[in-house]
Amino acid sequence: MSTAVAQAPHTTGARGSRALVLGLGLVAALLLLVLVLGLSIAVGAKPVPLADVWSAWRDPDGSYVSTVVASRVPRTQLGLLVGAALAVAGVVIQGLTRNPLGDPGLLGVNAGASASLVVTAAVLGGAAGRTVWAAVPGALLAAAAVYLIGSGGRRATPVRLVLAGAAVSAVLVALVEAITLADPEVFDTYRSWVVGSLAGRPPSTVGSVLPFVVVGLVVCLLLARPLNALALGDEAATSLGLRAGRTRLLGAAGATLLCAAAVAAVGPIAFVGLAVPHVVRSFTGSDHRWLLPYCLVLGPVLLLAADVVGRVVARPGELPVGAVTAFVGAPFLIMAVRRGRVGL
Amino acid sequence: MSAPAVLSLGPSVVVRWRGRPVVVCVAALVVMLVAMLVTLSAGRLGISLAELPGVVAGSGSRAQEWVLWTSRLPRLLVGAAAGAAFAVSGAVFQSVTRNPLGSPDVIGLGAGAAAGAAAAGLVWPGVVPVPVGALIGAGIAIGAVYLGSGAGFRAPLRMVVVGIAVGAMSLAFVQLALARATREDAQVLAAYLNGSLAARAWSDVLLVVAALVVLLPVALVLTRPMQLVEMGDEVAVAVGVRADRVRTWAVVVGVLLTAAAVTVSGPIAFVALTAPQIARRLTRSTGPGMVAAACCGAAVLVVADLVAQYAVPGVVYPVGVVTAALGGVYLAFLLVREWRRSPA
Structure with a gap:
């Protein structure tokens, strides 16, 4: 892989x-x-x-x-942005950590971002909790915690990172629920957001996350060649003239920005960042110059299709898009495990 | 470890027992009873300790009678029995997989049972009773984990990662069921997402106690063979224990117990992970101590429910939020310790 x-x-x-x-x-x-x-x-x-x-x-x-039509346009735009952000973030995380199980949802980044947003909203009021900046510290902290627990002072294998992600997510999701249930005002704002949904987001959301997504995507897309070099291993990459540390830093910054923006927009959505790169890799191979553009296009395809399915299957209600992506994306996790090469 | 004492009843009945597990069980039950009394007396409708004997004897006010017999006692008993059921199921699975991470809640069994219960209660009501639905769901989940890991029960880490996928899909299905349900049903069944002990009835008590009465003895009979199987299949075969058969029976018992507990309380996270481990530490035993695990599980869940109801004044949390927070921390601790111990 x-x-x-x-x-x-x-x-x-x-x-x-x-x-x-x-x-x-x-x-x-x-x-x-x-x-x-x-x-x-x-x-x-x-x-x-x-x-x-x-x-x-x-x-x-x-x-x-x-x-x-006009009422559905913002929702569709949101799906476009978030789908692209999550899929590209997933592929960059997978490339940086050489970990086929890299996914912002599985590795606790999404849970960290949501905890950080909810804490901000509870302390500073609801509006502050919708800005992307409020999601960034939590995303970073959660990623660091998952890495520390997953590596335990040694080399982190993909499976260990996923387990650490599950542990950290459990705690953070409990924190989110504890805060939202205790504060009715926050609860109202976050009820649909907590499960990951494109529905019922304020119309200003698209505009407020757009710059972050664009910056994050540009940074990540520019990293295609360095990521290819990094796949050869740090030493080989360095001998090819790559500054591995700088690539890691830029990639991590770009991916964090994308995850934070996506979570701030629609809540924690898992498995898009896992499933899309896996499908794409099966026909592009591991060349990031093709992987990244394909993920950019097919990420929104998966998310929007999942959202459409969610509107149809549960009439008259609506299934949150996060549930649909979990159902569609989780089998890719099983496939990745079965294929091996994940540190088992 | 102290040598086991021997209790002889006549010439043919000889029971071996060690002192420490008995002390642990008694201590856990005392903790549970204290927590129960505190729960009964807490809150605006609480019955003070001084009044309690009178209310039990039938001389309390109608309100007090209602609080005791209809509201709080069923909830406490369901909590204790479900905690015990989760814990025994956890002890069984941890023994079969030879890894604390092989607990039913970590490998997606609880979520699968919840999906089955939601299917039986909401999606196709009246086809099968809810407990049977939970059992079918748990069975499908364990089958998916077994087949999905590609290595059966021999690779606990793989099982856990596959279990994360199965759990995510199961919870997505629960969300689907909730989205399709009418509002009143959904309110009640929302507990299947998180695990909650709110509004339990005597029928729930009956169900889970009956499951315990039938299955705990089976688990006890299995304890010794399982201890041998833990040492490796060759050892077990050498002393005349058929490892495969023991494993099958153990899994059946574990699945049944999880299904029963989830039916009455939802997929409460991490009790099955933590309680058997606490029991093992406290009793300093090597094998799966079923009774000690059951006592610890009952104590853990009753205490957690007390915390969930009264720790934050004015807010009542579902007990699953408390156990997820505590269990997540414990899971992280387990991971770090495990990484330290095992090479790479």
């Missing part, structure tokens, strides 16, 4: 045609994303024909349909 690719002596022609195939695949993935974006706006309590979505969005005419 994350180990070095044994570069077979490709002819330039074979490499070129592979790039062509992967490039075309990326275009197909983009088309898929457009389709899912359309579905995300079309499907709901009041379905809109897919054909009408575009016109109703471009030229709002005050009709009922265009009002419905």
Whole structure:
């Protein structure tokens, strides 16, 4: 998975045609994303024909349909941002730690971010608890705690990190529940957010997390080559002229920013960062120059599709998107374990 | 370790016993009883110790009678019995997997039982009784963990990671059931997500006590063979114990106990992990001490419920929040210790 690719002596022609195939695949993935974006706006309590979505969005005419569409647009934008953020963060975490089980949800980062947001909201009031900055310290602290517990002063294996993540998450989730249950005001704000949901988020959310997601994505996408070098091991990477420490720092900063922004926007959502890179890797191999763009596109596809499914399966209610991604993504964890190479 | 004393009743009945486990059991039961009395007397509707004998004898006011017989006593008894059931199930599984991390709550069994209970109660009501649903759910979960790990019960760490995936999927299913349910049902069954002892009835007491009465003796009979199997299959076979059969029986007992406990209390986290370990430490025994584990489990859950109800004035938490916080810390401690001990 994350180990070095044994570069077979490709002819330039074979490499070129592979790039062509992967490039075309990326275009197909983009088309898929457009389709899912359309579905995300079309499907709901009041379905809109897919054909009408575009016109109703471009030229709002005050009709009922265009009002419905306008009300679903922020939710769809949110899904786009968060899906991309989580999938890219997942792939960067996996690359940095050479850990196929890297996922912000599994490694406690999401729980740390949510605990930090809820604590901020309880102390400083609800509005402060929606800013991305409030999520950053918790995300960092949780990641550090998981790493310390998982390594126990020695080398951290993927499985140990996941177990440490489960322990840290359990404590932090209990903290979140203790605070939200004790404070009715906070509880009201966080009821749907705690389980990870695109529904019912204030309209200003998109604007407030957008800059963070963009910065995080740019940082991570620029790291494609250094991450490839890092996959060869620190020593090999250094001999190739890579400053491994700087790559780690930048990658960790970018991934933390993405996780913090995603959690601040929609709550803790697990398994997107695990499942998407695993699927993508199966056809791109471990070259981050392809992995990262594919994850950027297919992350939102998974999250938005999960959100659409969540709206359909539980009518008249709605299943939070976090539950759907858990159901779809958890089997990838089992697959990764079965395939081995996770420190067992 | 002190040599076991021998209690002879006539020529044919000889019971070996050691003093320390008896002391531990008595101490745990005393702690539990004190916590029960404190719980009964706490709060605005509490019955003071001085009044308690009168209320028990039937000379209290109607309100006091209601508090004792309808409100608080069933909750206390369900807590004690469910705690004991979780603990014995934990002791059994920890013995089978030869690892404290192999507890039913860590490997997703509790969550699976909760999903089964939610399915039987909410999604397809009337098809099977809720306890049977919980049993089916727990059975599916353990089957998924067994098959998913690819190595059966021989690789506890793998089981745990696969269990995290199975648990996540199970809880996602519970959320689906809750989202589809009508509001009143969902209020009651929300307990299946976290574990709660609120609003328990005598029928719940009956169910879990009956499960204990039937299954605890089976667990006791299994204790010695399991102790031998823990030493390795070869040792067990050499002394005439069929390891596979013992394991199968042990898993059946563990699954039944977990299903019974989850039916009445939801998937309360980490009691099955911590209680048998506390018992092992206190009794300084090597094998799975079923009775000591049961006593410790009962004490842990009753004390945790007391804390959940009265630690923060004016807020009543589900007991699962308290056990998750404490158990998460303990899990982290276990992980660090385990890493230190085992090479790499």
